[in-house]
Amino acid sequence: MTRNAKKRIVIASLYLGTDRLENELIKSIESACERAVQNNNDSFEVHVLLDYTRGSRGVNKSSRTMLLPLLEKYRDKVQVYLYHTPDLRGFWKKFLPERMNEIVGLNHMKIYLADNDFIISGANLSDSYFTNRQDRYIQFRSCPEMSNYLCDLVCAVSRFSFHLQCNNTTVYPEGAPHPYDGSEDVQVFKDYAEDTISKLNSFWKESRASTQLNSNDSDVDTWLYPLIQMGSFKIKDDEVVTERLFTKSETCDRILLASGYFNLTSNYVDYVINKSNAVFRILTASPEVS
Structure with a gap:
């Protein structure tokens, strides 16, 4: 899916592993980016959303370092976002070590999308999941409406997530409440995140209602509903x-x-x-x- 993508690649996962199979995935994304450059496909885009704490785990090698070559080579096409839970702040952020700090809160979405095809899974992008675990992998093909929604969802979360830079630093979106810096109450961040996702869902509900009025669904035998669970933001679909x-x-x-x-x-x-x-x-x- 990623190697053959012509329009977009959208990935949301807890983390990206650092072994051979994960490297092959990175190479497939790189191939798609290179083809887009050769074809002057300026609209091609790559969005990767990972969890900040889990994606940063590792001294010399981590999810972040795995993605740095893509960011450096295709910085006008590749965006990497790191969601940081607002509940990990103050004393807990300062003293909880790696692994332990991940129990406070995480980004746990699993979306693997290329163009208008996507996979919904319970698995992270890690060698152990690829080789010796049984998990759910459901592929949907030629679903532009749902693919657009999932892309919009990842981009919405990016509005209150850190943006990874090619030198392995991060930049936080200007004007958005910070998840942990302490200058604002945690509820300010949560309200902002809730409002961002709620507006996205309202837009899509209105769009879907308009589509239903102008279409005949009598031949449809299957409905697909995206359910978002973000309990910290009072979103419990x-x-x-x-x-x-x-x-x-x-x-x-x-x-x-x-x-x-x-x-x-x-x-x-x-x-x-x-x-x-x-x-x-x-x-x-x-x-x-x-």
Whole structure:
């Protein structure tokens, strides 16, 4: 997908690994950028969103250093964003070491998009996920509307994320509340982020409503809904829809749940046991792998 991209490459992940397969992915992005340069394709763009703390982990080699050659060679086409949770600040930011600081909050979106094709996955861009793990990889082809939305989503998050520079420093967007510098209350940042994402979703809802009025969906048998969960910003689409799936199901419904670590919240447990009429089938990891 990335090697053959002609319009855009959009990636959102917790982090990018540093092994052979990840290097091959970087080379495929570089190939697409080089072809765009040769074809004078000025509209070609690459957006990469990673988590700041996880993406910065490593003294000599990290997600950031992996992407620096792309930034340096194609700085007019490649943008790398590092989201920093607003909850890691003050005492915790100063004293929590690597790995431990990641429990405070993370960017956990997984979007792998090229042109109008994309993969939704639970896997990060890491050698271990590519080789010895089972995970979900669902590819959607020729979905321009959803691809545009996902691209807009990543770019919206970039408005309150650090922008990586080719010398491995970062620049924060001017005018946006800082996630941790302490000069502003944490709620100012959260309100800004909530407003940014809410405006994006409102725009797309209005756009979709307008499209529905002018189209015939009688032949459509599948609907795809993006669900955003950003609890810190009071955006809980995934939580709300999951609750409704559990509580509104009929006795003839079957609900399939799969997770590498099956740790339902107490609310979800209550919905499943006491408030749902569906039959549940659960797939999770064996205790021997813990």
